[in-house]
Amino acid sequence: MSTIRITWRGDAATVHAADNALSEVLDPPADAVSLLKEDSSEADSDTPWTLHAYFEHDPDADAVTEAFAAFGLNIGPGEREVLEDRDWVAHALEGLGIVEAGPFVVYGRHDADKAAALPGHHIQIEANRAFGTGHHPTTAGCLEMLAEVETAAPSRILDLGTGSALLAIAARRLWPHATVLGTDIDEPSVAIGEENAELNGAQGITFRVADGVDESVRREGPFDLVMANILAEPLVDLAPDVAAVTAPGGRILLAGLLDRQEAAVIEAYAAEGFAVTLRGGNVWPILLLERHAERGTLSRM
Template identity: 40%
Template sequence: MLPIYLLSLRVPEGSVPMFEAALEALGGALDVGGPDEKGLVPLQLYLGEDPGRPAVYAQLSVAAMVTGCDVPEFTLELMPEIDWVAESRASLPALTAGRFWVYGSHVDRKPPSGSIPLLIDANVAFGTGRHETTRGCLLALEALAKDRRRKPRRALDLGCGSGILAFGAARLWPHLRVLGSDLDAPSVSVARDNAKLNRVATRVTLVESRGYRSHEISRRAPYDLILANILAGPLCAMATDTARHLAPGGRVVLSGLIRRQERQVLARHRAVGLKLERRWRIGNWSTLLLRRGA
């Protein structure tokens, strides 16, 4: 059983994007709550290894300096050694997102007729399909598949986590070759195992990479489809690279942002030549579909 470390802190609502970007450097899976009566937003980062308090403080100091606020107090603790994966699985029924039917290995009933089953167990990698951003991306994928005139041949899932979006794309388009990447090594390992379970390992390649830095990402470019379910800050920071790696007429699905961050993310991507085609909103979360001009 892998150890899980939990980093917890609260930051002013207006500074959330900058702290999200700062915490990205530590890897792991980030959970962002709603603001309390003082306007403070809780951030919880789940990590597969201990980054050390000095490293955490260094990242938070940069965000605090940029936003003009104090370095927030934080706790970093090893979570109790319970089999939290088994506990989570037991309480997670299968769910649907359009035609996608996402289930864990503990689910013993057959997939509904006509559905696209994806086997994803709760693990250290983000992406069981239950978060609104993941569901929004799955719905975006299904909408793209309905356009039979455009069939992507090369796709990139940036920040793939469990690999769920890469697998969904591979299941929708049988001839599609997908490259999935994540900066978190344990997540890449989990995604590779999941690819075998979902029988797409021959068409989905998974690599460790921080953003677009991997040689493999550059070698396979340009992409007809890019999926990026990460955070608003990193999405904006990588907008130029995203446009550069898209083929003419290519689409990009962006998520990991809340509604009030839409304007910021759209402005940055419009500035590099991408146009909004459609958006999905689930709760307070947004998923955006953009296209590069032909």
């Protein structure tokens, strides 16, 4: 069966936003996406990047345009080519290397031997349609930020939009006695998260299909730490619901937004009594916020 590859080129911010659009917004999403840069410059530089997206079937051009528009992108239809009969999706995924972020070493099966020689918390994540292999700046930034708050151990953690469950597993590594709930609106992602948790021996993580902060999530709160590496618009929309399940003095880790969207996200959570205590990233901000203890929240049921 042939594979369709569509290629776009641009600076880091553009191609990483396009990656998110094709992986998270486009329905159905790309089967695989790979990012290449021309030299070793930092990910937030103006170094030319190439984005390859692989599809088993031709994506709807209007759907791709709408997905890009969600990120304010107008980068055209890309360069389309039909590739020879080969498992190009597997080829693209295996090209992903080891990620070292904070105390974490994230790798795929093909890099297991190399990863074994590196110090840190080892997490094996196989690339697939569930977002979160650690290669995107938002995911790597969240892993680094978790290490910054390692000493303040939470007892109840929510990973909202868990995807591959990488952040849930990482939190469990740092806080082995914490109770972790990973939720996602996408049922296949939840199944993948469960598989990854089992693969990594991460006990104590519960997974659930949930549309945002629904009643099933509320029953598990309040949480001392809420992690949400999703998109700016749902982050803003979910601010009151996230506040409702965050304990007084609790923290939230937010990512998936671009720098131009940062002010709106901070404003939405400031209205709910949160203030930024740490910020990471550049083009892709990573925000750690803390809730003022005097603000009300739900009680455990």
